[in-house]
Amino acid sequence: MSTGTWRNRGHPAWWAFLVHRLSGVALSLFLPVHFAALSRALDGPAGLDAFLAWTHAPLVVASEIALVLALALHLTGGLRLLLVEFSGWRSEAQKTAIAVAGGAAVSLAIAFALNVV
Amino acid sequence: MSARLETRLWLAQRLSAAVLALCVAVHLTTMIVAVRGGLTATDILGRTRGSLGWGAFYALFVVAVSIHAPLGLRTVAAEWLGFRGRAADAIFALFGVVVFLLGGLAIAAVTR
Amino acid sequence: MSATLAVDVWRGGADGRFQAFSVPRRDAQTVLDVVTHIQRRLDPTLAYRFACRVGMCGSCAMTVNGRPRWTCRTHVSEVAPEGRLEIAPLEHLPIVRDLVTDMREFFDKWARARSQFKPTATRRDDFATVAPHSAERRAVDEAIECIGCAVCYAACDVVGWNPDYLGPAALNRAWTLHNDRRDGARPERLAAVAGDAGCHACHTQASCTERCPKHLSPTASIAGLKRATALAVLRGEL
Numbered sequence: 001m002s003t004g005t006w007r008n009r010g011h012p013a014w015w016a017f018l019v020h021r022l023s024g025v026a027l028s029l030f031l032p033v034h035f036a037a038l039s040r041a042l043d044g045p046a047g048l049d050a051f052l053a054w055t056h057a058p059l060v061v062a063s064e065i066a067l068v069l070a071l072a073l074h075l076t077g078g079l080r081l082l083l084v085e086f087s088g089w090r091s092e093a094q095k096t097a098i099a100v101a102g103g104a105a106v107s108l109a110i111a112f113a114l115n116v117v
Numbered sequence: 118m119s120a121r122l123e124t125r126l127w128l129a130q131r132l133s134a135a136v137l138a139l140c141v142a143v144h145l146t147t148m149i150v151a152v153r154g155g156l157t158a159t160d161i162l163g164r165t166r167g168s169l170g171w172g173a174f175y176a177l178f179v180v181a182v183s184i185h186a187p188l189g190l191r192t193v194a195a196e197w198l199g200f201r202g203r204a205a206d207a208i209f210a211l212f213g214v215v216v217f218l219l220g221g222l223a224i225a226a227v228t229r
Numbered sequence: 230m231s232a233t234l235a236v237d238v239w240r241g242g243a244d245g246r247f248q249a250f251s252v253p254r255r256d257a258q259t260v261l262d263v264v265t266h267i268q269r270r271l272d273p274t275l276a277y278r279f280a281c282r283v284g285m286c287g288s289c290a291m292t293v294n295g296r297p298r299w300t301c302r303t304h305v306s307e308v309a310p311e312g313r314l315e316i317a318p319l320e321h322l323p324i325v326r327d328l329v330t331d332m333r334e335f336f337d338k339w340a341r342a343r344s345q346f347k348p349t350a351t352r353r354d355d356f357a358t359v360a361p362h363s364a365e366r367r368a369v370d371e372a373i374e375c376i377g378c379a380v381c382y383a384a385c386d387v388v389g390w391n392p393d394y395l396g397p398a399a400l401n402r403a404w405t406l407h408n409d410r411r412d413g414a415r416p417e418r419l420a421a422v423a424g425d426a427g428c429h430a431c432h433t434q435a436s437c438t439e440r441c442p443k444h445l446s447p448t449a450s451i452a453g454l455k456r457a458t459a460l461a462v463l464r465g466e467l
Contacts, residue, residue: 005320007295008384013435013448021432025193028186031216038223048158055156068148075141078134084433085131085452090371094435108145116152120424124462127429127455195425196390 016098020077023070030067061116068112072105118206126188133185140178165227172228179220187213231312234305236263239317242324260300261289264316277328287378291328292317297383299442319383335379338395343421344402349413357411365408372405372450374443381437381447393426397437397447400428404450407457419461428454
């Protein structure tokens with residue numbers, strides 16, 4: 001029985017947790033793909049270039065931006081967690097920290113998006 | 118797994134996180150700069166080919182992520198899929214080894 | 230504002246269901262008033278717990294409109310502006326009947342965390358000197374007011390996902406004892422709170438801190454235990 005669950009969640013630190021977890025899973029699953037793609041360079045630049053040409057497709061560009069966003073979110077959220085866990089920082093300013101982390105990550109993703117298109 | 122070992126794994130997770138924070142900061146900056154005007158193999162390889170510096174940097178990156186990612190996935194699997202115990206530990210350790218080997222291969226590919 | 234409240238109350242055990250009641254609305258009414266009215270005037274078979282009814286004992290904790298709260302301190306006007314209430318027992322604890330949960334595991338986990346004071350002095354020793362403004366004592370003071378109401382335990386998702394997890398209350402109490410210079414069980418306690426069932430399972434979701442009626446922060450206490458256990462590992466003490 002979970003009459004409570006979703007109404008009990010949904011506060012800022014909880015969303016920060018969910019974003020951190022989902023971005024981490026996405027990045028972990030992407031990693032082997034990323035390494036496999038780079039390994040194509042073993043065939044010389046031509047092999048890697050053929051793959052990189054594929055990455056100009058709009059869907060792929062969108063996925064790249066999403067991945068960069070995931071990476072940036074996981075980084076900034078992770079820094080916040082390291083701060084909370086290792087510095088004894090109590091919760092009152094947490095909402096500000098979450099806002100800063102989220103904003104910084106989105107800024108990074110926008111910077112990437114503007115440069116990749 | 119003993120509480121002692123689990124504590125050490127937690128510490129490894131946090132230490133690798135700190136290393137990754139630095140690596141990812143560099144990686145994100147590099148990506149944002151490098152992707153301008155389109156990304157080609159020549160761009161990437163021009164930076165990494167024969168470079169001991171980039172090789173060492175990516176080696177550190179791969180080692181840290183080979184520790185960090187499997188430990189994270191292990192927790193998610195335990196909490197959301199109920200998949201825990203020795204089989205789970207073995208599978209995620211194996212994932213770590215796979216990431217390490219694939220990462221090593223990728224580094225070799227771009228630094229040769 | 231309506232003259233009556235539409236109240237759904239959980240009846241039965243884990244396989245029970247909500248039963249609807251209509252309760253007259255009153256000024257300054259609390260959710261505990263509502264539950265009491267139902268049991269006294271409408272259905273005497275309703276089982277629920279309360280004791281002090283003034284926010285001191287924590288016995289009346291239940292899930293109100295999806296969130297764990299003290300029902301004696303929850304004003305109906307705050308949580309039911311449209312006149313609808315949903316009252317259920319606390320999450321993550323076996324249901325005895327209706328709104329009553331079996332609290333044994335909650336307290337068993339306190340014992341497993343060694344969250345009990347172990348005295349070291351005898352009547353022949355002088356009083357211990359504890360500087361009230363020392364960092365240690367301030368850490369204790371910030372976390373000591375826990376009355377074991379289990380709202381944090383009900384609020385914590387990790388408790389739901391990880392059956393062995395000791396939970397925010399047990400770990401919060403462990404932190405206060407870790408910082409108590411009179412206590413003699415520090416090494417055993419650190420060993421007890423370390424690992425996947427202990428402080429390292431906390432993901433800083435902070436639902437415990439968000440819902441604690443005494444405004445404690447088990448999140449901060451657990452972070453303290455993470456630091457203490459990490460230090461113990463690095464020193465070879467754990």
